[in-house]
Amino acid sequence: MNDNDILQAVAEARWHAPHDVLGLHNNGSARVVRALYPLADSVTVILPGGNRAPLSHWTEGIWHGVVPADTTAYEIESVYDGVVAVADDPYRHLPTIGELDLHLISEGRHEELWRVLGAHVRTDAGVDGTAFTVWAPNARAVRVVGSFNDWDGRKHAMRSLGGSGVWELFVPGAGVGTTYKFEIQTRQGDWVLKADPMARAAEVPPATASVVTASSYTWSDAGWLSARAKQEPSHAPMSIYELHVGSWRPGLGYRALADELIPYVTDLGFTHVEFMPVAEHPFGGSWGYQVSGYYAPTSRFGTPDDLKYLIDRLHQAGIGVIMDWVPGHFPKDAFALARFDGQALYEHPDPRRGEHKDWGTYIFDYGRNEVRGFLVANALYWLDEFHVDGLRVDAVASMLYLDYSREDGEWEPNIHGGRENLEAIRFLQEVNATAYKRHAGISMIAEESTSFPGVTAPTSQGGLGFGFKWNMGWMNDSLRYISTDPMYRGHHQGEMTFSFTYAFSENYVLPISHDEVVHGKGSLIARMPGSHEQKLAGVRSYLAYMWAHPGKQLLFMGQEFGQMSEWSESRAIDWYLLEQPSHVQLSGFVGDLNRTYRGLEPLWLRDSDSHAFRLLGAPSYNNDVIAFARITQHGSVVSISNFSGVTVAQMPLDLPRGGTWQEVLNSDAKTYGGSGVGNYGVVGADENGRAVVTVPALGTIWLQHVG
Missing domain, CATH: 2.60.40.10 (Immunoglobulins)
Incomplete structure (x- = not known):
């Protein structure tokens, strides 16, 4: 020119x-x-x-x-x-981003990407303002527009920083609270208006502008973080309360939620809460699983510092925080990541790899350095900046397989002719290895629904490197079993015991999540056959069996008190049920269940060790009864579940050792609304461990060896 x-x-x-x-x-x-x-x-x-x-x-x-x-x-x-x-x-003003940063961005190795890209309030050459930086390598020109220039970008054209694809401009006078977007000219000459992919705050939907923010929060959870770093989660008790912030108690922001959630979860005895996605998303009906702002906590409930306050308060109360994280796809909304600079950028350009047919979303290009770096840094962002104790990674199976939900001819094999997405596998290995390297004691948790090998194996051994994997097989089998009439459950016992054959192949979490109480599935209690009293008994017995089963536990909100209806994000869970004594009793049982579980080391210390587990049955075998022992060098606990509608009285059973066994939990206790059938507190076993036990109808008992 x-x-x-x-x-x-x-x-x-x-x-x-x-x-x-x-x-x-x-x-x-x-x-x-x-x-x-x-x-x-x-x-x-x-x-x-x-x-x-x-x-x-x-x-x-x-x-x-x-x-x-x-x-x-x-x-x-x-x-x-x-x-x-x-x-x-x-x-x-000179560029506010250095050559080393640009080099690391291009290589996908900038682990603190959020510190250099996006909008940052700073003082440059003695002038207060905001440095705006964005990656848009296919753009012919980029402007920043916002409330500081009446959304007219002609005075704020950004400069290209060479082959990095990064554009930059320092805008004097722009500060916290400024709303902005990037105006990008595509290679075709069109102008598109985009929210900042690295924005750390956004307008309340349906508005879509990014917001300049700066944190002034001072954390008070140093003791928690120090203790966490010394702990191995797989060898510790973990029971997770999953919730959707918007419908737990509608109208509460992050700060008000702390005042109500903390005493509630503390009373229930859960060790962790898990928030369904709180990253910014345009459509509330997606429950947060279609993310538009990966670095911005949703402004529906307050500011980023408000969310930090909630997490800090939870930590101070001794409650861990897991956050749902969604690197598997993103929506096609025109204001967000989709075709960001006029063509495929964050998404894979080939629709066979770049689009989810089922969800109508795009798939990240995991093989591109800058995209991989964007996602790895995003995981670290929540761990670094918000002190979360773990990330539950959504839809891992959809990332692992090129033919996921695709017919023949709709997918392209990898370079070896296989169906595995090698780039996605490398990304998952990198994000897990990096997260654990930087944050000891956290938990990276995979929602993975197939038999992909080594999900929780170390990356050094070729595994994906997760800390835990959701046990979807156990979940499907056990929910199918409890939906069966108790009269016929004896013919289906394998559905409840098959999980024992693979329970130690991975570090598992047993999930009864939000996915199991929507789309016509009904609630947990609604799956139980029989009268209302029998349904309540069935829930108590099932949860006690679940808490004793190898693996950690997750329960979705409302199930702790027997929510009858399906969950909907548009209304509160059915708190009115706690006006009924039977539902209060169920809630009380869950609290006692958690506290008893946390006090019994054999139920959590060696969850993934087959030598610490023993299936019991001799000398009397009953198809309606499932009994097993959890054993460590410090003690033994036996769980015995009778899923039939008839009490099994005086049943001979070989326990792991002789002596006295204390009945430490009985789901049929009168205090929980049960009939009170049990073993009068103790069970005696001869020197060979042979004992006689009584197991109530639709009941589970736990026995602890005491001498």
């Missing part, structure tokens, strides 16, 4: 290097300032001390003039229709 073409492009804010023309420059022996103020009446440089240097109109709204040779700082006064405005010149 010739000089006139470049000046025309600068005047129209579509030149990739506006700083080469605008700002402060040496012009031979003179020092000149050039500024873009179309249709201004006059433009004047105001120097430190108040001296003034008027500028002359040069061409196409560009003004220029000579200033003293020692000029470094100045402001520009513009006059439009008699209205005077004074502002610092954005084009006199």
